[in-house]
Amino acid sequence: MRKIQCLIIDDEELAREGIAEYVTDVPFLNTVCTCESAIQAQQVLLEHKVDLIFLDINMPRISGLDFLKMQANPPMVIITTAYPQYALEGYELNVLDYLVKPIPFERFLKAVNKAYEQFELLHKEVSPPVDNEDYIFIKEDFQYRKIKLTDIQYVEAQNNYIRIITTDGEHQTLYTLKEIEKRLPEKKFLRVQKSFIVNIKHVDAVEGNMLMVGDTAITMSRSLKQEVMDRIFKGKYVGK
Numbered sequence: 001m002r003k004i005q006c007l008i009i010d011d012e013e014l015a016r017e018g019i020a021e022y023v024t025d026v027p028f029l030n031t032v033c034t035c036e037s038a039i040q041a042q043q044v045l046l047e048h049k050v051d052l053i054f055l056d057i058n059m060p061r062i063s064g065l066d067f068l069k070m071q072a073n074p075p076m077v078i079i080t081t082a083y084p085q086y087a088l089e090g091y092e093l094n095v096l097d098y099l100v101k102p103i104p105f106e107r108f109l110k111a112v113n114k115a116y117e118q119f120e121l122l123h124k125e126v127s128p129p130v131d132n133e134d135y136i137f138i139k140e141d142f143q144y145r146k147i148k149l150t151d152i153q154y155v156e157a158q159n160n161y162i163r164i165i166t167t168d169g170e171h172q173t174l175y176t177l178k179e180i181e182k183r184l185p186e187k188k189f190l191r192v193q194k195s196f197i198v199n200i201k202h203v204d205a206v207e208g209n210m211l212m213v214g215d216t217a218i219t220m221s222r223s224l225k226q227e228v229m230d231r232i233f234k235g236k237y238v239g240k
Contacts, residue, residue, distance in 0.1 A: 003030040004112075004119050005049055009041045009064065010034075010056035010080065015101065019054050019080060022108045028116055038067035049160060049176075050075045052115050057081040057090075068093050073161045073172065076118055078111050122174050136183055138164065138173040147171060149188065153202040153214050155180060157195040165216070192228050193221035203232050 006029055010016045016034045023029045032048050035041040037059060055077050057064040079090045082101040090098050097111035137144045151166040157177040164171040181197055191197045196218050205212040209220050220228050
């Protein structure tokens, strides 16, 4: 069973310990870190993969809701607070659930079961190309969008999500680069460094360690450069 990686944010130590204990009792949850402030939590998000945040509202300097508004593509969020009056604003920020302290374990379990359903959906949101299929579906803004493989120029990893750059524009979805790499045909796509996968047909030029893909210059990893060059040139290089 894949575990949901959790971050607990609350300025009260007893509250953090209580949520952490609940997390321990649920087989599909794992605590990555506990933080007493939004400032600490921001650093954790930069350094770790987080699938679910348990977020208090009333905290010093930066409130939980303000912290959530700062996130461009936040993980799933369950509010844990003693203040029920913020529920509407929380749901307007697309939080998964809103738990009012003191939180009974039964109510906690109901919320995290909802998170698990969403987690499973997110990890199935990119359909693998099979046989002669030439497209994938991704979940973007509450809808499933078809993307033709031939239109994909490159894919870039961004914290907990990926950017898919196509000839028509940009798409974003909650997925990892490693996971989508498994869904793309090896003959057409190539990882050129830890954060980028390129569509070989869209590489227009090579200069030093740089690949020109459309209007974007992408640096090749030194360890992967020879493999990348061999795959791109395919014996078609002419010149000295």
